[in-house]
Amino acid sequence: MSLVVQKYGGTSVGTVDRIKHIAERIAAVAHDNHHIVVVVSAMNDETDRLMTLAHEISAQPDERELDLLLSSGERTTIALVAMMLKEMGVKARSFTGRQVGIFTNNAHTKARIERVAADRITTALEQNLVPIVAGFQGINEQSDVTTLGRGGSDLTAIALAASLHADRCEIYTDVDGVYTADPRIVPMARRLDRISYEEMLEMASLGAKVLQDRAVVFAANHQVRIVVKSSFSEAPGTEVIQEHREMERNAVSGVTYDRNQAKVTLIGVPDTPGIAARIFEPVAQADIIVDMIIQNVGQDAMTDISFTVPKDDVPKAIEVMNCVSQEIHAKRVEVVQDIAKVSLVGVGMRAHSGVAAKMFVIMANEGINIMMISTSEIKISCVIEEKHVEAAVKLLHREFELDKASR
Amino acid sequence: MSLVVQKYGGTSVGTVDRIKHIAERIAAVAHDNHHIVVVVSAMNDETDRLMTLAHEISAQPDERELDLLLSSGERTTIALVAMMLKEMGVKARSFTGRQVGIFTNNAHTKARIERVAADRITTALEQNLVPIVAGFQGINEQSDVTTLGRGGSDLTAIALAASLHADRCEIYTDVDGVYTADPRIVPMARRLDRISYEEMLEMASLGAKVLQDRAVVFAANHQVRIVVKSSFSEAPGTEVIQEHREMERNAVSGVTYDRNQAKVTLIGVPDTPGIAARIFEPVAQADIIVDMIIQNVGQDAMTDISFTVPKDDVPKAIEVMNCVSQEIHAKRVEVVQDIAKVSLVGVGMRAHSGVAAKMFVIMANEGINIMMISTSEIKISCVIEEKHVEAAVKLLHREFELDKASR
Numbered sequence: 001m002s003l004v005v006q007k008y009g010g011t012s013v014g015t016v017d018r019i020k021h022i023a024e025r026i027a028a029v030a031h032d033n034h035h036i037v038v039v040v041s042a043m044n045d046e047t048d049r050l051m052t053l054a055h056e057i058s059a060q061p062d063e064r065e066l067d068l069l070l071s072s073g074e075r076t077t078i079a080l081v082a083m084m085l086k087e088m089g090v091k092a093r094s095f096t097g098r099q100v101g102i103f104t105n106n107a108h109t110k111a112r113i114e115r116v117a118a119d120r121i122t123t124a125l126e127q128n129l130v131p132i133v134a135g136f137q138g139i140n141e142q143s144d145v146t147t148l149g150r151g152g153s154d155l156t157a158i159a160l161a162a163s164l165h166a167d168r169c170e171i172y173t174d175v176d177g178v179y180t181a182d183p184r185i186v187p188m189a190r191r192l193d194r195i196s197y198e199e200m201l202e203m204a205s206l207g208a209k210v211l212q213d214r215a216v217v218f219a220a221n222h223q224v225r226i227v228v229k230s231s232f233s234e235a236p237g238t239e240v241i242q243e244h245r246e247m248e249r250n251a252v253s254g255v256t257y258d259r260n261q262a263k264v265t266l267i268g269v270p271d272t273p274g275i276a277a278r279i280f281e282p283v284a285q286a287d288i289i290v291d292m293i294i295q296n297v298g299q300d301a302m303t304d305i306s307f308t309v310p311k312d313d314v315p316k317a318i319e320v321m322n323c324v325s326q327e328i329h330a331k332r333v334e335v336v337q338d339i340a341k342v343s344l345v346g347v348g349m350r351a352h353s354g355v356a357a358k359m360f361v362i363m364a365n366e367g368i369n370i371m372m373i374s375t376s377e378i379k380i381s382c383v384i385e386e387k388h389v390e391a392a393v394k395l396l397h398r399e400f401e402l403d404k405a406s407r
Numbered sequence: 408m409s410l411v412v413q414k415y416g417g418t419s420v421g422t423v424d425r426i427k428h429i430a431e432r433i434a435a436v437a438h439d440n441h442h443i444v445v446v447v448s449a450m451n452d453e454t455d456r457l458m459t460l461a462h463e464i465s466a467q468p469d470e471r472e473l474d475l476l477l478s479s480g481e482r483t484t485i486a487l488v489a490m491m492l493k494e495m496g497v498k499a500r501s502f503t504g505r506q507v508g509i510f511t512n513n514a515h516t517k518a519r520i521e522r523v524a525a526d527r528i529t530t531a532l533e534q535n536l537v538p539i540v541a542g543f544q545g546i547n548e549q550s551d552v553t554t555l556g557r558g559g560s561d562l563t564a565i566a567l568a569a570s571l572h573a574d575r576c577e578i579y580t581d582v583d584g585v586y587t588a589d590p591r592i593v594p595m596a597r598r599l600d601r602i603s604y605e606e607m608l609e610m611a612s613l614g615a616k617v618l619q620d621r622a623v624v625f626a627a628n629h630q631v632r633i634v635v636k637s638s639f640s641e642a643p644g645t646e647v648i649q650e651h652r653e654m655e656r657n658a659v660s661g662v663t664y665d666r667n668q669a670k671v672t673l674i675g676v677p678d679t680p681g682i683a684a685r686i687f688e689p690v691a692q693a694d695i696i697v698d699m700i701i702q703n704v705g706q707d708a709m710t711d712i713s714f715t716v717p718k719d720d721v722p723k724a725i726e727v728m729n730c731v732s733q734e735i736h737a738k739r740v741e742v743v744q745d746i747a748k749v750s751l752v753g754v755g756m757r758a759h760s761g762v763a764a765k766m767f768v769i770m771a772n773e774g775i776n777i778m779m780i781s782t783s784e785i786k787i788s789c790v791i792e793e794k795h796v797e798a799a800v801k802l803l804h805r806e807f808e809l810d811k812a813s814r
Contacts (some may be wrong), residue, residue: 016463053487056423058494065493068501069486072479079476080460086472087465094475098505099550143506 003035003125003166006134007157011174012231013077014044016084022172022231023084026130030090035125037164039135039157040081042073060315063108067137067147071097074134074153082132092130095120097137097145102156104138104146109285111138111146111216113155116163125164133160151212159365161221169219169226171238176230177238178203178210178401182255185393189402193211193236195253196243200226202345202379203256209343216240243347251352255396257389258341261291262314263371264321265306267329272301279305279324286320288313291341292374292383306372308383311337339371340389341382356380362399368392410442410532410573414542418581419638420442420484421451423491429579429638430491437497442532444571445544446564447488450479463553467722474544474554478504481541481560484584489539499537502527503752504544504552509563511545511553514694518545518553520562520625523570532571540567558619565622569629575693576626576633578618583628583637584645585610587809592800595810600643602660603650607633609752609786610663617751624648639697650754658759664796665748668698670778671723671728672713675738679708686712693727695720698748699781699790713779715790718744725771745780750788758810763787769806775799 006029008022029036050069052063063067080096085092099150101117124131135153138146148155154171178200181189195203197220201213210228219226219240229237247253249291269275276295283290288309298357309317314335322370349355359380363370366393372383397403413430436443441520457476461468468476485501492499508524515758531538542560544694545553555562561578568576588596602610604627608620617635626633636644667701676682683702689695695716703711716724721742728740755760764785770777775798778791791799804810 005733016460019464052484053423054490057487057490061490062493065486065490065501068503069483069490072482072486075479076457076460076476079472079479080464083461083464083472083476085469086469094472096475098551144505390460403594 001033001035003037004029005037005157005164005166005169006172007039007153007169008041008172008231009153009174010041010044012172013040013068014083016080018231019080019084023081023090025231026085027088027090030130037121037125037131037133037160037166039045039080039133039153039160040074040077041135041153042070043077046073046076059307064144067108067111070147071134071137071145074136076364078132078134085130085132088162090130091128092132094132094134095124095126096134097156098139098143098174100133100160102138102159104140106140106142106146106147110149110287111140112214113138113148113159116159118160118163121160121164139285149212149214151215154212154215155218157222158219158222158226161224161257162218168377169224170224171228172231173210173228174232175210175305176227176233176235177228177255177371178240181256181393181397184259185390185396186255189397190403191235192238194239194241194247196247196347198243198378199247199253199345199347200240202343202376203254211240218361248348249348251346251348251355252344252400252402253346253348253402254344255393255402256343256345257393258343259389261308261339261341261383262311262317263308263336263383264314264317265304265305265334265336265340266321266325266330267304267334269303269305270301270329271303275328276305278328282320282324283307283317286316286317287318288317292372292381294372308339308341308372333379336388338386339383339384340386341381342389342392342396343379344400345379347378349378349380358399359396362395363392366391366395408440408442409435410444410571412444412446412564412568412571412573412576413579414446414576415579415638416558417446417447417448417451417454419579420447420488423487424486425638426484426491429496430488430637433492434497437537444528444532444538444540444567444573445486445488446540446560446567447481448560449477453480453483457508467663471551474515474518475552476552478541478544478552478678481543485539485541492537496535498535500531501539502531502542503541504563505546505550506693506734507567509539509545509566511547511555512552513547513549514544517556517694518547519621520545520555520566523566525567528567528571546575558621558622561619561622562602562625565626565629565631565633568631569625574632576631578633578635579638580617580635581637582617582635582638583640583642584635585647586659588800588804589664592664592797593662593804597810598642598805599645599660601646601648601654603637603654604753605649605650605785606660606752606754607647608751609783610692618647634666654667654754656755658753658755658762659751659807659809660753661751662807662809663750663752663799664800665750666793666796667718668715668746668748668790669718669719670713670715670743670746670790671724671742672711672741673728673732673737674711674741676710676712677708677736678710683712683736685735687714689727689731690714690724693723694760695724695727698780700787701779714746715746715779721745745793746790746794748790749796749803750786750789750803751807752786754785756785765806766803769802770799773798773802
């Protein structure tokens with residue numbers, strides 16, 4: 001008997017009618033004699049509604065309380081989905097993060113899963129129940145509610161799929177797979193039939209908001225086979241699997257962008273050994289994820305250090321940097337918010353050279369200034385002015401012939 | 408150092424502004440160096456919103472899922488109140504029913520508290536934190552969420568006050584105390600300065616919706632001193648305490664009414680010994696609370712048995728009665744919904760006789776037909792047609808001179 005974990009995002013459970021629709025999908029799988037575990041997010045807009053309440057109270061709400069607040073969104077959904085299934089004659093039962101046994105560390109609002117117990121889920125499956133699991137939430141060792149960060153329900157689904165040795169994990173969303181570029185910007189963008197974990201990881205972390213990046217890492221580490229599909233169509237979706245040779249035929253698989261970045265610069269930093277550690281250790285301790293780092297060539301034993309952080313973390317980053325700046329006697333802190341990152345991704349880059357050079361030439365010919373660059377084996381990213389982002393994505397998609405390739 | 412438990416109802420936490428208002432009250436107590444524990448309900452309308460969602464899915468939603476669904480309302484409030492207090496510089500921390508350790512039996516939607524652990528609350532108080540506790544909710548031994556029934560947050564507050572040996576339990580609501588009658592119907596109604604547990608219990612169970620009846624029983628059993636106050640004024644409120652002699656000066660303390668009753672009649676019941684048990688045992692097993700019971704004088708070894716139940720329980724009662732009716736070979740089941748109960752309450756009835764007779768005369772003179780009667784030592788209740796309820800309350804308030812008495 002096969003076991004599938006299905007995860008439905010906020011738009012898929014946004015109204016009672018949509019809940020009915022997905023309940024019918026779930027019922028069909030259950031009636032086919034497959035074991036199925038369902039993970040759901042909060043109803044569309046519910047997280048925003050709760051977040052607005054919190055921000056009416058405080059500009060920086062207490063994170064423990066914020067986690068408790070936000071976790072009620074998924075609790076509402078699991079109750080409603082389980083009710084709907086029971087109303088349709090399917091034996092279903094809701095489980096909160098705590099009831100599943102999603103144990104996390106104590107990093108409120110972006111906790112890491114440390115252990116998945118899932119005893120109650122296994123028992124429920126043995127009783128032929130369909131477990132409906134609240135995504136996004138866990139508990140720490142004090143038994144306080146934690147949340148797994150934006151898109152954390154993906155991680156819940158994949159961690160459960162790994163823990164239960166599921167045959168696959170289907171991620172239902174409002175798009176029907178992973179595209180060569182954002183179809184809202186590039187109408188010629190193509191859906192990819194399959195993609196490697198690494199490519200998916202780069203796409204996710206670069207802002208193609210199909211899957212949470214930590215979820216992809218977890219899936220790769222535990223070899224969980226993911227299928228990204230639309231809950232509104234029967235299209236086959238995109239499989240996320242291990243890399244294989246055939247994937248390397250094309251140099252580039254997709255072009256992505258990320259507007260959710262800001263650039264923080266420490267100006268007038270004494271250029272002494274160990275200075276980077278003194279800057280970035282407190283940043284890490286504040287749980288701020290730094291993406292790119294650039295250190296300018298120093299003059300007169302002074303240098304400037306720039307790095308990018310998610311826009312949400314800017315207030316925290318400024319706080320930390322003001323401290324650091326005093327401590328190391330830097331001149332001042334500067335923040336630039338209107339930047340964006342454009343990236344090319346593809347496992348084919350391992351086999352094809354010259355991708356980066358071609359990218360820089362294309363951008364230069366259009367007069368788009370590149371502020372920062374970072375590269376990995378399968379990715380090249382450039383930070384540019386935000387106003388150029390759409391033009392850059394269109395241009396790169398066309399010049400790398402992503403509309404023509406076949407995979 | 409004194410310890411007070413404060414409970415705020417749905418209207419008191421209905422908006423962010425109101426949350427700010429009560430947070431200021433709480434902060435004032437905390438700054439006065441009193442220990443304080445706060446219990447809150449769901450925001451006004453939130454429970455209705457969730458209930459509407461559930462009823463869009465099912466006419467009789469699964470009760471385990473309903474409990475989980477509804478419990479998210481209080482979780483939202485505790486997070487917001489704790490955030491607000493922290494924003495104001497008060498050290499506060501939220502606790503769910505599970506985190507407090509409110510252990511209940513398994514009767515979903517109307518669970519009974521079996522044990523209150525409260526270790527985390529005691530620890531929090533020792534750390535000079537203000538615990539903000541979710542009312543209305545507990546967990547059963549399977550660690551599933553249960554709820555305590557309508558008004559269950561009162562019970563949470565009083566059970567916690569008992570468990571912590573608090574000096575008093577202040578119940579904040581949208582009225583500033585207990586009145587001799589509903590002021591919306593009787594403008595001359597007076598606020599009572601104090602009232603006995605028994606009177607309060609009768610008032611609560613008779614539909615004066617100031618305090619949940621089970622909460623009052625719990626308070627009486629554990630001698631918890633209650634003060635009912637308005638969160639919108641500084642008025643002293645009504646104290647609910649043990650009965651004492653002075654209270655007996657007046658025969659009647661108040662007149663109350665309850666529109667939330669329906670009459671179920673089993674017609675053509677074989678008049679044999681033990682028949683009542685065969686009818687009411689399944690009713691009790693279905694967790695339906697029966698209020699009054701009347702058995703008509705039998706003819707030809709046949710009789711009719713009528714009883715009243717809360718209107719919410721009518722569908723369940725009909726289901727049970729249809730079963731019972733077949734089993735005992737009764738003729739049919741009849742339900743009348745447009746009834747109401749009008750009651751006089753007063754510990755003074757122990758000392759004053761003739762209250763019942765006077766009540767019946769007053770009603771008869773106005774042509775109000777009495778369908779059922781029940782009495783206790785300190786209460787007389789009459790079931791009448793719903794259309795007469797306001798006239799009856801006004802009349803009784805005037806004739807028993809409740810506007811004049813002083814207590």
